[in-house]
Amino acid sequence: MASDPGFTDGRAYSFRLERNLAVIFALLAALLSGLMTGYWLWVLEPALRDDAESRARALAQAQARGIELLLGRGLPPDSLLNALKTRLDAILLLRESESGQPLTNRIRLELDPETTQLPLDALPLERGRGGCSGCFVTEVPLYHPQEYRLMGVATFHANARSLEALLTDVRSTLFWTGGAILILIAMAWVGVIWLLRRLSESESNLSAVLDVAPFPILLLEAQAPKIRRANRAAVRYLDLAADGAGRLGSRVWEALLNDGLPSGEDEQREVQLEMADGQSSWAMVSVAPVNFSGATHPLISLVDVSELKLIQQRLHQAANTDGLTKSYNRRYLFARLAEEIERADREGSTLSVILFDLDHFKSINDTFGHAVGDMVLERSAAIMRQRIRGTDVCGRYGGEEFLVILPSASKATALELAERIRAGIKAEPWPQPGLQVSISGGVAEHTGAELDHLLEAADRNLYRAKNTGRDRIVV
Numbered sequence: 001m002a003s004d005p006g007f008t009d010g011r012a013y014s015f016r017l018e019r020n021l022a023v024i025f026a027l028l029a030a031l032l033s034g035l036m037t038g039y040w041l042w043v044l045e046p047a048l049r050d051d052a053e054s055r056a057r058a059l060a061q062a063q064a065r066g067i068e069l070l071l072g073r074g075l076p077p078d079s080l081l082n083a084l085k086t087r088l089d090a091i092l093l094l095r096e097s098e099s100g101q102p103l104t105n106r107i108r109l110e111l112d113p114e115t116t117q118l119p120l121d122a123l124p125l126e127r128g129r130g131g132c133s134g135c136f137v138t139e140v141p142l143y144h145p146q147e148y149r150l151m152g153v154a155t156f157h158a159n160a161r162s163l164e165a166l167l168t169d170v171r172s173t174l175f176w177t178g179g180a181i182l183i184l185i186a187m188a189w190v191g192v193i194w195l196l197r198r199l200s201e202s203e204s205n206l207s208a209v210l211d212v213a214p215f216p217i218l219l220l221e222a223q224a225p226k227i228r229r230a231n232r233a234a235v236r237y238l239d240l241a242a243d244g245a246g247r248l249g250s251r252v253w254e255a256l257l258n259d260g261l262p263s264g265e266d267e268q269r270e271v272q273l274e275m276a277d278g279q280s281s282w283a284m285v286s287v288a289p290v291n292f293s294g295a296t297h298p299l300i301s302l303v304d305v306s307e308l309k310l311i312q313q314r315l316h317q318a319a320n321t322d323g324l325t326k327s328y329n330r331r332y333l334f335a336r337l338a339e340e341i342e343r344a345d346r347e348g349s350t351l352s353v354i355l356f357d358l359d360h361f362k363s364i365n366d367t368f369g370h371a372v373g374d375m376v377l378e379r380s381a382a383i384m385r386q387r388i389r390g391t392d393v394c395g396r397y398g399g400e401e402f403l404v405i406l407p408s409a410s411k412a413t414a415l416e417l418a419e420r421i422r423a424g425i426k427a428e429p430w431p432q433p434g435l436q437v438s439i440s441g442g443v444a445e446h447t448g449a450e451l452d453h454l455l456e457a458a459d460r461n462l463y464r465a466k467n468t469g470r471d472r473i474v475v
């Protein structure tokens with residue numbers, strides 16, 4: 001089938017099914033023709049010949065008897081010949097006694113009814129004698145008159161009427177049988193053409209449907225993950241182009257293959273792809289088996305979920321982030337701390353936390369205004385984020401309280417970091433004249449107890465820091 005411009009062919013497409021059907025019909029027609037020819041050659045024709053021969057043999061014998069009777073009357077030669085011409089239907093092989101020249105005549109004669117009564121096997125006959133391959137000739141001279149020697153009597157090897165009747169029978173049998181076969185073959189071909197047209201229609205309809213689909217669709221080969229067909233959206237999305245062998249492919253497609261296609265029918269996979277323009281894109285890949293020409297091919301569909309992914313990320317970020325400080329919020333901190341405690345228990349590693357609280361924050365608000373208070377919160381969170389390690393987590397625990405989670409850190413390490421943060425906030429050059437900010441912190445190390453115990457321990461130390469003059473860290 002010619003490739004259509006839409007559901008792009010990676011390779012010429014062929015209907016194996018319809019091709020097989022056509023071959024079956026052709027074989028059937030050849031078989032029937034062979035049978036008919038064989039039937040004619042090995043059954044009908046031998047029967048025809050046998051029938052004709054036996055009739056001719058009988059006729060020749062009867063005619064020979066008739067001639068014998070005529071010859072016995074002692075007629076002069078001319079009269080004899082005339083009598084033979086008018087009475088018998090035969091070929092005579094007369095030979096002049098002197099010259100020895102044969103006088104072969106095809107004569108219209110009538111049969112003497114008496115002669116037909118003679119016993120049929122009375123005369124021995126030989127076929128093909130005297131140069132007449134289709135004749136039966138008496139083997140011995142029947143009569144020896146003075147002037148002429150009658151070598152024998154011959155007849156065509158068939159009674160014309162019975163042979164004609166037989167031929168008519170055969171021809172009519174052949175005509176009807178052959179006609180029926182031809183009608184069958186013609187009907188079969190009409191059926192095949194109709195079927196092919198329907199298949200072609202459904203194929204082009206499928207191509208049209210797949211082509212207008214706004215998302216990429218690929219039909220793969222049954223045996224290997226190679227593209228057999230791709231719709232326009234797939235050509236655009238995956239930047240597909242045909243190679244020298246007409247096979248579709250691209251760098252993005254190879255990356256998708258390397259990432260692994262879903263194996264199961266209901267399986268879907270989200271894959272991140274680097275597109276032809278260098279941009280990153282997320283695609284939901286799903287696979288469904290479809291049958292073509294008796295083989296199961298995977299039909300791959302891709303849905304670009306980049307925007308969805310972005311929205312998901314934003315939602316996830318919004319759900320876990322504090323709007324003011326852009327640090328993690330309390331919800332996330334609790335969930336993350338639970339995870340880290342579980343990991344520390346599982347791996348037997350250390351884990352520490354620092355609970356910070358800005359000092360006299362109420363008075364900052366009261367003195368400099370709420371907006372300045374917000375700015376102090378934002379800046380303090382940024383200072384914390386700048387100083388922690390990549391594995392640490394820092395977030396807003398409450399109003400002016402912050403929690404830092406330090407996986408694999410002892411309380412000594414945590415203390416060190418807490419002091420650096422405290423010093424950083426204190427040393428920050430705040431833009432408001434007279435604004436001074438300090439922070440207190442309580443450090444606690446996970447000792448195998450539950451999450452609440454760890455936070456309570458940190459809170460107790462923070463309380464002690466507050467009560468012992470603030471601007472300090474207590475372990």
Ligand SMILES: Nc1nc2c(ncn2[C@@H]2O[C@H](COP(=O)(O)OP(=O)(O)OP(=O)(O)O)[C@@H](O)[C@H]2O)c(=O)[nH]1
Nearest residue numbers: 357358359360361362363365370371373374399400
């Ligand atoms: N500007 C601003 N203020 C906040 C925010 N959240 C809580 N606060 C204020 O933070 C203040 C906390 O005050 P307190 O709990 O009395 O503590 P403090 O004044 O810091 O005193 P100590 O903790 O004992 O040093 C309150 O006045 C809250 O209104 C916020 O998001 N923005």
